Amino acid sequence: MTTRRNALVTGANKGIGLETARRLGALGFKVWLGARDAKRGQAAAEALRGEGFDVEWLELDVASDESVAAAAKTVAAQTAGLDVLVNNAGVAPGYVDALGPDGRYERPPSREGVADMKATYDVNVFGPVRVTQAFLPLLLASPAARIVMLSSYLGSIARAVGAGLGESQSPNVMGYGSSKTALNAITVAFARELAPRGIMVNAAAPGYTATDLNGHRGRRTVQQAAEIVVRLATLDAGGPTGGYFDENGPLPW
Template sequence: MSDKNNALVTGANKGIGLAIARQLGERGFAVWLGCRDADRGEKAAAGLRAGGVDARSITLDVADGSSVMAAVARLEEEARVLDVLVNNAGISVGSPPPKVIEEPIDDVRAMFEVNTLGPLRVTQALLPLLRKSAAPRIVMMSSGLGSISDTADMTSLIWNVGAAGYSASKAALNMLTVKLAKALLADGIKVNAADPGYTATDLNGHTGTRTVEEAAAIAVELATLDPLGPTGGFFNDGYADKMGRYRW
């Protein structure tokens, strides 16, 4: 594709994922937009290229092992090395989210398949390419709703929020983040989770208060950490242009 560092962002044809890809491209990365829909992915990539970003779409369904392996094969052939992986793809099922005692198990299973198992599936498959990088970084797009501390805190903003299945899938993703960070420490691969904040996206019917550009900033920060940067953490941008640790 190019002699630039390569970054793959899943779920990147719109919203926060597209904003992350754009910001990484503006920092000089060659960005790969992982998208389930090839046509939408190519349209998004073309838009980035029109803005001067080195971008290419790659068909990738994080819930489909065959799709993941096909994407890996293409990256092995065309990119040869992967420097940044941003596991951004995610879903929320049920609108409005019912109480946990009423939440259909099939809905919860679908969210875990994409939000939790998807990032693990993609990460495991791409480790050989990440290990070829001089400074590999993995970012898990989590959520403040995955914070058990905030969920249990009667004074927190999410005390009355439902979405148990979605929240649990993100809490589980946080645990996988720490486990992966520990397992990959000797490889020099930094793995961190990002909370984008309450952002206006299709996921919440555009009711969020943050822009996708604001939400993308913390993922880009974690994707470009220097050698002394943290690993195994859960971060937001402090909502004031300063990276801050989020409560687990």
């Protein structure tokens, strides 16, 4: 008898997270749809169940130690292990307000608010640490767990400085961009620790995707964005760990 595989996707009531939950559900996973808002989380889970997938809303605010701990207890009470963790939840306070009429980011680092940066780091950096640590016992109980961190092209320092690429390929978004650079470093740190235990940890860059995060100005669809996320979440044995990828392959740090 085949044991049902379990996956958790944070921030999954909309955007890339919702599409990732849908794709994992289509692959036969029982999906825990992490969302902090009950109304939106339950509606998203119900919609996916209506498509025939085994999806359950999980109350989860990645910026709250108490919420993360309670969520881990909820999942542990219903399953012995977690096969996939997608740390998708992310924020970019003030990002949309700083976009000009042509869609270019117009807020220089000298005008970046520290309060906004702290809020960004609490979700984008400390959130994945909280969630990964809290769910680690369940991940270790899986024979071959996979962890995916939702990074961004903006997390690449090489792209920002134009190393080997000529001019910079990234807008100068200090708060959000640096949070994804930090997340890349966290990806490597967890990968180094967990590789001997058979857990693969990788960072995915979904590209500039049309979501609420950017006022839907992104050029890519959530279907395109979810491709690399799901690929890294379902890696076969012997696949990469501690890497940073888009759908075309490894990215420069």
